[in-house]
Amino acid sequence: MPAAHAELRRLPVNGPVKGVLVAVATVAAGTAVTAGGVFAAAALFDDGPRATAAAPPSRPPVTATGEIVKGDLVDKETVDGKLTYGTGRTIKAGTAGTVTSLPAEGKVVERGEPLYRVDRKPLILLYGDLPAYRTLAEGVKKGPDVRQLERNLKELGFAKGVTVDTRFTEATARAVRRWQKHNGLERTGRTGAQEIVFLRGPARIGETDVEVGDRVAPQRPVLRVTSTDRLVRVELDADDQDLARVGEKVAVKLAEGKSVKGSVSKVAKVAKLVKQSGNDEGRAVIEVEIEVPAKNAGVLDEAPVTVELRRLRAENVLSVPVEALLALPSGYGVEVVGQGGSVTRVPVTTGVFGDGRVEVRGAGLAAGMKVAVSGR
Template identity: 65%
Template sequence: MNGALKGVVAALGTVVVGSAVTAGGVFASAALFDTGPQAKPAPTPTARPVGAATKEITRGDLVDEESVDGKLTYADGRTIKAASGGTITALPAEGSVIKRGKRLYAVDRRPRILMYGKLPAYRTLKDGVKKGPDVKQLERNLRSLGFARGVTVDNRFTDATERAVKRWQKKNGMERTGKVTPSDVVFLPEEVRVSATKVDVGDQIGALRPILDITGTDRLVRINLDADKQDIAKKGRTVTVKLASGKSVKGKISRVAKVAKPAKSSGNQEKGATVEVEIKVTAKSLGALDEAPVTVELTRQRAEDVLTVPVEALLALPEGGYGVEVVDQSGARRVPVKTGAFGNGRVEVTGTGLAEGMKVTVSGR
């Protein structure tokens, strides 16, 4: 039984209205879930129960959603480690964004500069070095930064490349050697945000010492979705992210894990399995929020331009299936209905003679 039907059962358990009540009470048996063939509406109006509340039949879109708790953070977290030892002489501020050509940190007043690329710096690039994609990656950055006058961007380190490197080194207050070592640059795919510094200015460090925790600048929401519900999380699908402040923003599913992992309860006991879902959000209203709790609304089912009634308007009919009690000037009458989508406390209905604006009785309201 899905969540929507469970809600119907709970609502129907308290229905005591009009002709839906018999000497044996409301028939909420297995027949409740079998809408059966479309029956004809009762031809004779029945007396409206004294004090019965009514609500209107409305027409519009109906969305059934699954709410899942998640956390808003930044994408692509990693740690930058020192390539050489010495004394830390400069660090960036936490929360700052470092772009191509800017300093990440400095050791012995020697800056380590961010350049864009997927291949890490693994050797010294200089005149006479063997051809390779890392040379092309360096030359591409020198061109983007305005230092590659006369340089052909290819896999060869030429005299023109060396001159471009020297111009770049002069601009950054570095010794003009014409060589680029792994201590001089860090290659990363794009600009980064500094989430934490792992050392202080003045610290003596060795090679491979963690210096900075960084992330990408894209905002990301991560949720753990029950594995049996992963069919509602499709890559590229738009979702609603609700912030603790009450604001809502739109996001797009960017990744759905292919392997489910055991979920842990508060007692550290395994409790079913979940899949991790990542949602990219770009709204400016997010500010600098990080590691903030959010709620994600995933669409389970959507019905457009349909008639809907409150769930508590549904009656369990003695002959099986559902009905609603329509109230007008002539009294009240039962109309058998077929149900469709559920969402936000309402249910899609179709039935003979039903129209927008009609009033139906609701239980306990």
């Protein structure tokens, strides 16, 4: 076996170590070498402490990544609210007498059905925007309230021969008599607030102000009704009013944990002052109403809910998870992870923050790229 020769060569070294004698192996052709290609030779020092060569720093492998996304950047804020029913109204007695029938709380009354009875005569719900402000009969001046009545008579099947318009004709009177007979009313061919009440749609019965057997006079409050629409009412800090815009879609979390979609239907124009305790100066709030589908909201009234509102911060920008930002001596950067696991550090300029993400601008960045995030 050919002999292997070793020679000592002095190599210049910067730093406190003044002179290092390193054993360098000179190996004849075909000679086996130890792992690493050199003999296990000791380093010799002229003077000074013992030194060892520092291992190059190694980067831990990337184990978690996020994606660069292009789109709108928003803030999300969760606020408390109450789930209730739509616009309410007090129904008053249209005639004097004794209350002989009242509906159950929570019942929904629809077109052509009685709201209550006085002396066994019903006050019947019809649909319309105008209240019953006059007696409707042949000879009255034409008007939109006549159209309302005729439209309801047609929907209920009593308007044979009636043209739905603003004129109360003999045909209209005949239709009214047919409707009165069906409901046990005196067949007069005329009607008004003593027999009908116009509301914009079905009415849900709320609290009653009287009991069966009570005597009532005209205009005495009898019961309260609401629409069947489901609403969430929120008192939003006036400083946060930009979180709510009419038509904005929001997420509503119900008391039982289910989430439903809602839409902002009304934002008050004027703030009001709300006091939370006797010594509290109060806070300015804006009332916000949010419509939710009745079929998804259950039947509970005044139930607590939470609403997730969104504030637009930036449109059509590149963003990364906040955890992807790296602090660099000159600012911030991200580490772009290639398909083969390669990592490229890219300095970035940051913009607005929202919903756990941050806007970034940097050379070569594009939507769909992967970036390393904390936990790597």
